[in-house]
Amino acid sequence: MIDQSPYGTWVGREALDMAFSLAAFDQAVSILFTDTGVNWLRAFQQPNDIAQKSVAKNLSAAPIFGVEALYADAAACRRYGLTLDNMIEGVVMCESSSELLHQFAHAAFAG
Amino acid sequence: MIDQSPYGTWVGREALDMAFSLAAFDQAVSILFTDTGVNWLRAFQQPNDIAQKSVAKNLSAAPIFGVEALYADAAACRRYGLTLDNMIEGVVMCESSSELLHQFAHAAFAG
Amino acid sequence: MALIHTLHILNKTPGHARSLQCMDALRPGDALLFTESAVLALATQQHPEIDVPVFVLAPDALARGLGQCPDGVTQVDFPAMVDLTAQAQTVISW
Amino acid sequence: MALIHTLHILNKTPGHARSLQCMDALRPGDALLFTESAVLALATQQHPEIDVPVFVLAPDALARGLGQCPDGVTQVDFPAMVDLTAQAQTVISW
């Protein structure tokens, strides 16, 4: 679960590392973006001028690593003006992330 | 300015160190507690079982160091059920902390 | 003692975004445990409607001057917190 | 360019407790600068009523995919941010 916005902290990046590790070791894993974390999914991020790497580019490796799904909390997306049109590809909108949560045996934040 | 609750983080303690240093070097300084920071001011704190020192005890040294005033945001106090009766001594209630803020040449958080 | 589906451990103050997410995630059969700064929820005048058993870590409450517990909230010490995590099928740390 | 009484520099997301405190502290004659995660305020649909000039640090907005600026908000680069801090009598970093 990623509920923190990109670039301001490293928590989201370290959550991504956790997800990729699980997938690399053949564990079933999905990533759920909630709250300000949905801003990870906005298209056209250009972090060159703050000397960071694009988190969207990192995320695009998720299917290759074997991450099963990228879920985005629909209410949070509405709050931040995010629709499938201005988001990166491959995201599944989730109307009730608390219901989704109950379907998983483990759920964790990176910090 | 202290807007973070006691014991959960060190930011408040380090803000106190800043205030005490200013006072020790004869600079006029007051401390304003806002938001969850007002919980610093609750009486009868007993942090022995979590192996920390009482922040209320630290605070009681403020007048000795020469800190001019301890202000508490009144709205935040109401939110957390704090009245002058269940707070440590020497606190001044402040109805508009934003107005108070404008009277100071410098205002800073510790983190 | 009844089994707990998901034990939600919350250590953030009541206004924190993750506190709100946690409240939103509570389901029948779950339980909620306040630790660290989350115990300040006991002091707030506005209580959200919570339909699951609520526990509070006593050492954290005592530290913050909140030794007296409101009705409907159970104080636990660390051994009892361990029991809760052992009884729950899943634990989420918010 | 008019002098600024207090320049409020905010680097927290819109829901953060310190964002709310910052909005509350704005007075006529002040100015507000969004940096880091605070630029996400540009993307939210609910805009609080702000009666002071609002600036946004462009590199942070671009990084987050928010290169287009709403009306009434001025994009600044780092040199212009320096100018703002030089013009202001006081600066508060929230």
Added chain:
Amino acid sequence: MAATSLQNYTLVITGAPYSSQAPQTALLFARAAIAAGHTVDRVFLYGDGVHLASALCAPPSDETHWASEWAGFLKNNAIPGVACIASALRRGLVNEAERKRYELPASNLLEPFIIAGLGEWVEATVASSRVLYFHAGD
């Protein structure tokens, strides 16, 4: 009685000492778990939590030395303490091997902590019956 069956725990600490309460809460929890007969398989430090494994902390003498307390607890109970290598290298926590590899002027990892990859954590999520996270609060 199923409700109180013995568990084996992995504890993941992501908050730093002297910045968050996470390492303190985790230690009091771990002591209580051991006392109740449960097993702590390992403690995994991630993110800012890796600072708990620093050998160079010198807090004021009237404050608890959380790194020492944790190190003593791990030794006494023969519990492995693992700091994530990616988190550790970014934050300036290195052992002798990493010191040499990156030609750094010193190493600062406190015994008995070791440095290893996220694979240790993945293994924990599979092998331990409970994985508990101790994050920084506010």
Added chain:
Amino acid sequence: MAATSLQNYTLVITGAPYSSQAPQTALLFARAAIAAGHTVDRVFLYGDGVHLASALCAPPSDETHWASEWAGFLKNNAIPGVACIASALRRGLVNEAERKRYELPASNLLEPFIIAGLGEWVEATVASSRVLYFHAGD
């Protein structure tokens, strides 16, 4: 023109690199201030910000090494970089003198940073025309 008169700044960084964006924003600000002819009197590291002065960071080679970048900037512009001693000792950042005093196994302070008390910060609030804080965001 009074509005653009030259200032002398003290920058206070309280957020750690690889945890917050604070040291990055502060560096880009400092470079722009110098380029505009302003003076940076000193940079003061407080709280988690002291981790910026670690000599042992080894981030991945495709990420910016913020401690090195800052150290280079300070050297090139002859700006003092000061880590608060109380914050530093709690968090495991020590120079040679503190290593000896506390009998620690190593020191890890990156040049040209020095370790000093809050008095340096108090002096800054008096002497500099602007004191700017760079805190951790979220």
